[in-house]
Amino acid sequence: MFAAVVSAVGVMMAPFTSNDAFLPAGSAFESPGLVLAGSLLLAFALPVATVLLAGSGSAVARGGLLGxxxxxxxxxxxxxVSGLSLPGVRLAAGPILVLVGAAGLVAAAFLPTATTPDAAQDDEAGEITLPGIRRLRIVTGALAVLTSAAAIAGALTPQVVITETLDGPQSPSRSALLVAGLLVGVLGLVMFTAGPSAYARPALSVAWVTVPLAGTAVLTMAVTATELGAGLTPGPGVLWTALAVVGSAITACCSVVAGMVERDETTDPATAFGEGPAVPGADLLTPLVAAGILAIGAFGTPSILAPDYVEPALWSSFGTPSWGLLVALLTVLGACVLAPRCRPARAAALLAGAACVAGLRAAELPLVGDEITGAHAGLGWWLALGCALALVIAAVLAARGSIHTPKTRSGSIR
Known part of the structure; x- marks a missing residue:
């Protein structure tokens, strides 16, 4: 797994460094759309496929890791080769990390593994099984912690530099990225525990989006500085923030896979807690509908207004941060749709994670407002506050349902 993450990081880094103005060399985030899409696809596929292959038969795992x-x-x-042989081009760390990770994956493919008779039969039948819950939760937690570290580094290192010793103007959204990194990191650490991880996993499946929400707002400063030129260049914070955004998406993928395995387990603590019919009543549906409606306005309209500041949103001034707002909106709406189909304990954790996302949107005013002259609350801030409150109410109602639901062995919804 570590080798796959190393390769994924290297894929997103610059392939080489160049002093030739006609041969630009930037990271994947500075590349054309098709190159960026391919790099993101490979960066996601490496760790996610490795997790899936870990629980497959030995023959399938060997072939997959080798591929x-x-x-x-x-x-x-x-x-x-280009960095070592071409004139005007120097070697960068990106391809080195990719090849180190590739060597680790190939070596893992040929490591001897102990197989049981049942596993051997599965190999012969060509059946693929997902890895166990415990292993998936540990992997998801490790990815969340790494994402948290990258987000914190992105918030604390300069996004724009003028010279090697002089920093340029920095994004006011750094504090929001720091809070998002800490939130994901705490949930990631909980994933290493045996019991609480069952409830932290659904929350992490939603809370991961706080990193892209804040990260895209931070990255817009470097994007603007690059477009303006004037001696401003992206700083090290850009790479760390970009890695945090990618890492959060990879974490979400692993968390979803863990949820797929949880639904097939009957001994999982989150399944046993609140076992039985979990169809919510009107008392849960009402705040969910309200939260969904409020979320559209919360992420679609500006939350901060100021005389000389125009905040990007979905319905006006669409910019780099708008992509983070869009992903956050879709994630919150998805949580509102999925919560009624989940067991009460998982629904409560899922909605708690969604409340954290809406809460971060509302917290942007106190976190960012001090660095913007004349900043005051916009319509989006009030709607985000109402959305967070509605999600908290829904989470409390779902948690109460998990306590009062009678336990049965049949007819339950997972």
Whole structure:
């Protein structure tokens, strides 16, 4: 798993460094749309596929890991050769990380593994099974902690530099990114525990989006500085923030896979807690509908207004932060739709994570407002506050349902 993450990080980094103005060399985030899409796809596929292969039969796992390693090597090797042989081009760390991770994946494919008779039969039948819940939760927690570290580094390091010793103007959204990183990190640490991880996993499946929500707002400063030129260049914070955004998406994918496995387990603590019919009543549906309606306005309209400041939103001034708002809106709406279909304990955790997302949107005013002259609450702030309150009410109602629901062995909804 570590080798896959190393390769994924290297994929998103610059392939080489160049002093030639006609041969620009930037990270994947500075590349054309198709290159960025392909890099993101491979960066997501490497760790997620590794997790899935970990629970497969030995033959399937060997072939899959070998294929992932070869794919990473095919991408990293040409960039390594270019950095070593072409004039005006120097070697960068990106392809080195890709090849180190690729070597680790290939080595893992040939490591001897102990197989049981049942596993051997599964290999012969060609059946693929998902890894156990405990392993998936640990992997998800590790990815969340790494994402948290990258987000904190992105918030504390300069996004724009003028010279090597002089920093340029920094994004006022750094504090929001720091809070998002801490939130994801705490949930990631809880995933290492045996019992509470069952309830932290649904919350993490939603709370991960706080990193793109704040990260895209931070990255817009570097994007604007690059477009303006004037001696401003992206600083190290750009790379850390970008890695945090990618890491949060990978964490979400692993968390979803863990949820798929949880639904097939009957001994899971979150399944046993509140076992039985989990169809919510009108008391839960009402705040969910209200939260969904308020979320559309909360993420679609500006939350901060100021005389000389125009905040990007979905319905006006669409910019780089708008993509984070869009992903956050879709995630919150998805949680509102899925919560009635979940067991009460999981629904409560899911809605708690959604409340954290809406809460971060509302917290942008106190976190960011001090750095914006004349900042005051906009319509989006009031709607975000109402959305967070509605989600908290829904989470409390769902938690009460998990306590009062009678336990049965049949007819339950997972």
């Amino acid at each position: 992932l390693g070869v794919s990473a090597a095919v991408l990293g090797l040409p960039n390594l």
